[in-house]
Amino acid sequence: MKITFLGTGTSSGVPYIGCKCAVCSSTDPRDKRLRCSSLLEVDGVKILIDCGPDFRQQALANGLTHIDAVLLTHEHVDHMMGIDDLRPFRNVDVYANDLTVKALLRVYAYCFNNDYPGIPSLSLHEIDEQPFLVKGIEVTPITAFHYCLPVMGFRIGNFGYLTDVKFISDDELAKLKGLDLFVIDALRHKKHLSHPSVEEALAIVEKIKPKQTYFVHMSHDFGLHEEQEALLPANVHVAYDGLSLSF
Ligand SMILES: [Zn+2]
Ligand SMILES: [Zn+2]
Numbered sequence: 001m002k003i004t005f006l007g008t009g010t011s012s013g014v015p016y017i018g019c020k021c022a023v024c025s026s027t028d029p030r031d032k033r034l035r036c037s038s039l040l041e042v043d044g045v046k047i048l049i050d051c052g053p054d055f056r057q058q059a060l061a062n063g064l065t066h067i068d069a070v071l072l073t074h075e076h077v078d079h080m081m082g083i084d085d086l087r088p089f090r091n092v093d094v095y096a097n098d099l100t101v102k103a104l105l106r107v108y109a110y111c112f113n114n115d116y117p118g119i120p121s122l123s124l125h126e127i128d129e130q131p132f133l134v135k136g137i138e139v140t141p142i143t144a145f146h147y148c149l150p151v152m153g154f155r156i157g158n159f160g161y162l163t164d165v166k167f168i169s170d171d172e173l174a175k176l177k178g179l180d181l182f183v184i185d186a187l188r189h190k191k192h193l194s195h196p197s198v199e200e201a202l203a204i205v206e207k208i209k210p211k212q213t214y215f216v217h218m219s220h221d222f223g224l225h226e227e228q229e230a231l232l233p234a235n236v237h238v239a240y241d242g243l244s245l246s247f
């Protein structure tokens with residue numbers, strides 16, 4: 001299995017427009033964070049997790065030529081507003097929960113049940129808490145809450161991905177035990193209404209004890225990549241845009 005972090009920033013991206021803070025002014029490329037998205041490759045199947053407004057730039061930067069499926073965590077703009085840029089990829093299966101399906105049909109109605117030439121070639125699949133197959137690969141959905149909004153996380157083999165998750169039950173966390181690689185959002189150190197702080201993300205890590213964890217969805221308030229990486233436990237890391245890991 002291989003993951004490529006296409007984007008690791010919060011909804012505004014980093015740098016934040018107009019900001020002159022140390023992170024936004026940093027010359028370390030790891031402090032430049034596009035909106036949050038990852039590409040997972042499993043047995044030759046390419047699965048995109050979220051498709052935000054930076055997707056076009058991410059696809060070009062990483063030379064993407066094929067995508068089999070997109071898993072959407074939730075309907076927020078930073079996770080969904082790249083759907084129109086899926087046009088070069090044909091026959092893409094899109095998986096989302098009921099609320100995200102409603103949002104997709106509201107914003108991207110022209111992409112579905114329409115044979116107008118050149119529009120994205122998508123098949124929409126509404127998912128619930130039941131496991132489902134993507135080209136023969138089993139995906140187990142994880143339900144969590146982003147303040148009040150239900151969001152979907154995913155487990156595929158020994159890989160788990162959770163973003164924009166403020167609350168999660170112990171029953172759902174139990175589905176994430178025994179992971180080799182776990183990805184979770186960690187917005188910043190200060191608490192936030194709808195995202196976990198670094199400390200809250202570490203508490204989730206401590207409960208499920210994955211072999212390796214990578215943080216995503218950081219804001220400029222998170223701090224400099226190099227300094228923050230050094231503060232974390234040895235098996236917890238700060239992801240950065242373009243990082244690829246085989247596991
Ligand atoms: Zn987000
Ligand atoms: Zn800043």
Ligand SMILES: [Zn+2]
Nearest residue numbers: 074076146164
């Ligand atoms: Zn969100």
